[in-house]
Amino acid sequence: MPDKDGNITFGVVGLGMGANRAQVVASTPGARLVAVCDIREDRAKSVAEQHGCDWYLDYEKMLERDDIDVVYVMTFSGLHAQHGIMAAKAGKHVICTKPLDVTVSAVDALIEECRKQGVKLVTDFDQRYSAKAQTIKNAVSCGALGKIILAEARLKWYRSQAYYDENGGWRGTWTLDGGGSLSNQTVHFIDQLCWIVGDIKSVYAELSVMSHNIEGEDLGLAILNFANGAKGAICGTTTFPRSLYAGIEIHGDRGAVLTTRSKDIEWVWAEGCETDPESLHVEPKVKNAVEDMIYAIKNNCEPESSGEEGRKSVVVLEAIRRSHELGQPVTL
Ligand SMILES: NC(=O)c1ccc[n+]([C@@H]2O[C@H](COP(=O)([O-])OP(=O)(O)OC[C@H]3O[C@@H](n4cnc5c(N)ncnc54)[C@H](O)[C@@H]3O)[C@@H](O)[C@H]2O)c1
Incomplete structure (x- = not known):
């Protein structure tokens, strides 16, 4: 009450x-x-x-x-x-x-x-609640970018060993963190791919521990196939020398959006397809x-x-882990 x-x-x-x-x-x-x-x-x-x-x-x-x-x-x-x-x-x-x-x-x-x-x-x-993410979703769903070809989730951050060790060392474990750089950090952008581009049909992934003493990955790579025919990729790591960027890059046959290279949305248009970003702007309801x-x-x-929306990225993370363990693509 x-x-x-x-x-x-x-x-x-x-x-x-x-x-x-x-x-x-x-x-x-x-x-x-x-x-x-x-x-x-x-x-x-x-x-x-x-x-x-x-x-x-x-x-x-x-x-x-x-x-x-x-x-x-x-x-x-x-x-x-x-x-x-x-x-x-x-x-x-x-x-x-x-x-x-x-x-x-x-x-x-x-x-x-x-x-x-x-x-x-x-x-x-x-x-998800940012004008930036909602505007990108609008640009994809209204067709401004054309037929989607490639959608990527990219995160290049630094995390120290002390970060993984603190508070009982739960980070970087399978049971409490779900892995590492993909499940903890990159998951925001895996979520955005599911939300903006749509269902993922199959995943091939390799997970590595490169520079930390942890169980889960500090470098995760995955190739995705979306149900709508688009290709996708995930690259998420906490091994970068310093935290540089995190975001998505999506392009279609008319245009592209990137949130990896600047704080604002970077728009790229094919010749003759230029669109005023203001016309695509969405002001979040909440x-x-x-x-x-x-x-x-x-x-x-x-x-x-x-909850159903939050479930989607966990399905992808679980498929990523299974693909890594099997050494072959996994259908979702
Ligand atoms: N931007 C974001 O959305 C964002 C950012 C950071 C963390 N997170 C998420 O938040 C969660 C916590 O991450 P964090 O970085 O704050 O970790 P943290 O270890 O700093 O904090 C977690 C806290 O939970 C407490 N806790 C554990 N078990 C408990 C229990 N049974 N009862 C009461 N308290 C308990 C711990 O003592 C600790 O203080 C993770 O799931 C992480 O993915 C989200």
């Missing part, structure tokens, strides 16, 4: 990047941050002090509160479904950060439980996962970035 002022009430669990999400909740009109939770007391206390809300070390205790409408799950990736299911069973709507979990079966269990309990599920792919959830609750509709 919303509070007496009509605000939707939130609890956040997991306070690494979750501290940022607590800030997003606190600064979103129509939302109120009621409580935060982390097994690390230093994090729970400091975020709670910053926002003047309650804090918990025990997630189950936070879930006992009946004045929390939505739980924002920001724990390790391999715990997302478990923590989301606990929230749904307690009657809370769920926002879950990316990836929705590290296996398709865990994601399906989360989607199913939310459906069963009649609660909303939002996947927090924060970049600007983040919190607004998406509030809109979905108030209008009793599916969120823009739903």
Whole structure:
């Protein structure tokens, strides 16, 4: 139930990047941050002090509160479904950060439980809510780029060994991170390929550990075939000398968009196909996962970035891992 002022009430669990999400909740009109939770007391206390809300070390205790409408799950990736299911069973709507979990079966269990309990599920792919991503989606779907030929997800970042070792060393593991540079970082752009270009039919991938002491990949390469006939590629690594760029490059027979070489969208047009980018601009209806959830609750509709949407990139990640293990292409 919303509070007496009509605000939707939130609890956040997991306070690494979750501290940022607590800030997003606190600064979103129509939302109120009621409580935060982390097994690390230093994090729970400091975020709670910053926002003047309650804090918990025990997630189950936070879930006992009946004045929390939505739980924002920001724990390790391999715990997302478990923590989301606990929230749904307690009657809370769920926002879950990316990836929705590290296996398709865990994601399906989360989607199913939310459906069963009649609660909303939002996947927090924060970049989807940007005007940049929505404008590119519009440019592809209205045909401005023509017939899509190649769509790439590219990420060249630096991550130190200390990054992988901190907080119990969950990053770079299969069970808690779903691998490494693809499942943790590049997943934003794998998601954008699925969302903008459409279903992926087959994947061939090779995963490597080049410069870190981790289980999953720090360099992932994949070749994709989309159902619509377009080709695709994924190159995601945390071995670059410094974090240089992350984004997508899509081209068709009339034009191209790139987000890898500048902060803005770079447009490239074939001769005679020049289009005013302003005519393709889309202003997002909701600007983040919190607004998406509030809109979905108030209008009793599916969120823009739903559980089903979040499932798509996990299906691709699982196929990538299978292809790497088998040494051959995998059909999705
Ligand atoms: N832009 C983005 O969308 C974005 C950015 C960074 C991280 N993430 C995602 O956020 C998640 C967390 O990543 P991070 O970098 O913040 O990691 P992190 O290790 O810094 O934070 C995770 C926190 O979860 C807490 N936690 C673990 N189990 C818990 C439990 N049972 N109860 C309460 N708290 C628990 C840990 O103590 C830790 O403080 C990952 O899934 C990651 O993919 C998303």
